[in-house]
Amino acid sequence: MRRWWKRLFYAGGISLFIGSASLTTYCAWNVYMYSGVGEEKTLAKAKDTYHFVLVPEELDNDYWRLVEKGAKAAARELDVDLEYIGPRQANIDEHLRILKKAAAAKVDGIITQGLTEVEFVPVINEIVDKNIPVLTIDTDAPTSRRVGYIGTDNYYAGFIAGRALVEDTQGMVNVAIITGSLTAVHQQQRVRGFRDAVKNEKRIRIVAVEESHITRVQAAEKTYTILKKHPEVNAFYGTSALDAIGIARVVEQFHREQETYIIGFDTLPETIEYLQKGTIEATVVQEPYEMGYRAVKMMADIVAGHDVPAITNTETKVIRKEDLPLRPARNYEVKTP
Template structure:
């Protein structure tokens, strides 16, 4: 039998080891996820400042980084805490889990998208059941109990893209559409608006609609397949920020820059370079910085009990090479860390 002092030494060591492991796990959980007692932690850390969470479709997407910039600028002005957390790549399951964790942490407000009616309307309603207001941004969920929406009128954005293509191609084109998602509400609206804009143009045919899952690689793969199957395609429409970039790579590979029209979405640096070269003819411009900025301002009004409009649409327009450079730059340029 060990002497009493050895048993005490070993017992103390085990307790210390368990305590160290528990503390490490606790710290890791606080870094990578929301704790169940999030409200108490937030209040203690921020001296009763409001705590908002912005959950984007893709964390590292340049478009969403611009939304983040605007949101954080407003948060600094208002003196509120803002967390920016979401899937690294578009993933509805992960997106919904993050919303649930934010709600469990009892944050003061959540800003997010209403990507699909089936999944996001119930999720937003569950957040509302906890008396946490939700502002949808970029993509609305109008049948949910969200408090307000701010962002692009996505049907209108698709419609002006269709009118731009019809005008630039003089009413004659064989068109393929590559969309970021066949199920996401905002992508569907952009396709539908485009279709309605060209449906009375007898010389315009839409021969293919494919899905890129919001990646350059898959947009390029789908463009390649389309050109192999439909060599008469002479116009492409990409509905997400990365689609036109992937399409442009393939068009250049086929050496069809002078005979293939491309219209896309947003103004990522690659998009602008292709626009300057002439490979991309036009792109639909949104106001991501303004969306983020105004969403945080709106959320602050909501939690303060002030009325806000149910829908606020930010500006959308089609631009071409001659419209560069774009101003104000905050909506189009991502700051490097």
């Protein structure tokens, strides 16, 4: 009798042990599986948040603030991180250093300009070699391995500026050109387009081309020097956003606003004021907000594996006083992002 109870006791103990072990194994397996699923979801969520960097020519510029504004609007819509960083004022060495730093941080995509072939193409190619896509904005680097370009057709912009001068003037016109940079590709294209637009007009003569380094002060200084050296100059063409502003200041100081034709670029508040006064006759309008907005959208498509166009040109046109106010305002009004 005792043997029977002893056998029953051992059998029950063994069953209880097996059941307990099975339950422990089951719970452990479920905990493991739950943890694994959670980790996968976390990783997937992390991958959904891309980190893009927009590096402009200079931060302290109302034109680039509009680009930033558009880019940040797109970033909010897409729920991506956008870092806007660049030189305070135009400086190619610092610009390139920031690009290299962004690449070293292994960001998901870089949006920048291709200001010069010699300096920018090798750096862009180096970044692409690290499997980081690059979009050029405002200024293209077509010989690089950038994925695409979005912005103004700068040659065309210069060409329509030249045709506007032809249409708006009569008689002999002696033109001086103030350009933001003699080496930046987009500035060169704007000068070349302008030259081609007026080259067959015998009454129009280009007498000087000077560099402002994209500052109001130097644009004014160069204008002053030109008027002293070439008093016959009765027209100016400014190829960067700040050039026409500097030109207008000096022309007013010389009290020559009635006899001097000025055409510039962009629609900064000061440019609009001079346009309304009649000191500046015309300005070439770009779409900086659209450039920034569409560049971020395009970069999101690229990192998602979608094809994008090699070149996307935003709208460019010449406007005069009678065209004010401009719409949509988001491309022309500067506000805090």
